[in-house]
Amino acid sequence: MAGLLDMLRRLRRGPKELRILMLGLDNAGKTTLLRRLSNEDVTCVMPTQGFNVKSVQTKGFRLNVWDIGGQKTIRPYWRNYFESTDALIYVVDSAARRRLEESSVELSILLDEQQLAGVPLLVFANKQVRLVRPT
Ligand SMILES: Nc1nc2c(ncn2[C@@H]2O[C@H](COP(=O)(O)OP(=O)(O)OP(=O)(O)O)[C@@H](O)[C@H]2O)c(=O)[nH]1
Ligand SMILES: [Mg+2]
Secondary structure (H helix, E strand, C coil), rough: HHHHHHHHHHHHCCCCEEEEEEEECCCHHHHHHHHCCCCCCCCCCCCCCCCCEEEEECCCEEEEEECCCCCCCHHHHHHHCCCCCCEEEEEEEECCHHHHHHHHHHHHHHCCCCHCCCCCEEEEEEEECCCCCCC
């Protein structure tokens, strides 16, 4: 995340307000990540039916982070959020081996999108650590 911000800092001199779009399959951990960014409780996150948006102030930037639901039925709506995106964070559940193929297919579709051409991309390999200790 810090690396992405450094890159954006180099890319643009102007306004320090950025629109970050967060996409990825359902259950990848997007909403959890969004809540962590704003220091909120992550213990009972429900699948996102529409979207969540939060404004986070960090390292001299105001980040408006859009987290869109990743369920298959919601994916056709992702495109409604492409416009004016400054950076795309694509979240992958690295523990869900059997869904890596599906995840990469969705990412390659995004990479072909005209509206996202040239937008910096961060692929976030999530779920490499446990959220809570096993009991
Ligand atoms: N172990 C582990 N679990 C995680 C991590 N991040 C998220 N989870 C769990 O993964 C599940 C899904 O997380 P969400 O944040 O709801 O996933 P999402 O990508 O927003 O899913 P949709 O809203 O359906 O698109 C939840 O049970 C989280 O607690 C992580 O880093 N490690
Ligand atoms: Mg969600």
